[in-house]
Amino acid sequence: MSEDAREVLARVEREEAELVLPRFDVTDAWTLGSRMREAAASAGLPVVIGITLGEARVFHAALPGSSADNDGWLDRKARVARRYGRSSYGVGLSFRAVEKDFDTAARLDPQKYAAHGGVFPITIAGVGVVGTVGVSGLPQAEDHAFVVEHLREFLATLD
Template identity: 30%
Template structure:
């Protein structure tokens, strides 16, 4: 399954601040089980509603979270989709021409949060040591959250 198709399947039924806490904790528990420290940022309409740095992270993780989130904010697509869509040369010229490389990072780990019958309301972002791993944690967390809230 390609990244874009996966994104269209990860539609949330609803999303409250309490849901952000629940989703954040799902990802934290998944990361703990893998013994990987992560930082997590969940926003709704550009307002942080969940932010957490696990032990073993540093203040640089905050910068990574916001830089990845900037890609989702600009393209309304996951940072993994944009990383797969553009070659490194295109990222260096086209993407960085549109968004400052000091303010963005084209690596996996940030996903638009879309609500059924509403659309994108913002993003969830994970930062660890690998954009690929970060994307997997976000996808797994959202899948588990959706599964828990299925009718």
């Protein structure tokens, strides 16, 4: 693993530790999702945005240029974030850090699981993972960065 890749993994691990919320409910999902949709629309990003609580989809938006394929990717990345309790990007990077291919080493159906950037677990302090927030439609590092930016901004409003 290159030094740059190690630095990216370390940054993602710091983000995962940082982005723990004091609370999160369906009203919060609407607030966060709406802010993300507004930002994506303003930037002309061809993404889908999804937020879940448990297995329930509590927010979904598809912007121009996105497709059903993006919904499929979003679902696959969300399964990874729920299963591992960390960002889908972080999971993929962790496998690559030990020179393993997620699709074979995880022994999970690659039609259902994708360790690519873009979905972050919604973690509540003292509770654990209660859902996911994610996007699909950009290169994986950009999907991840978009979610982190908006989750960080949302967290700042809860303090």
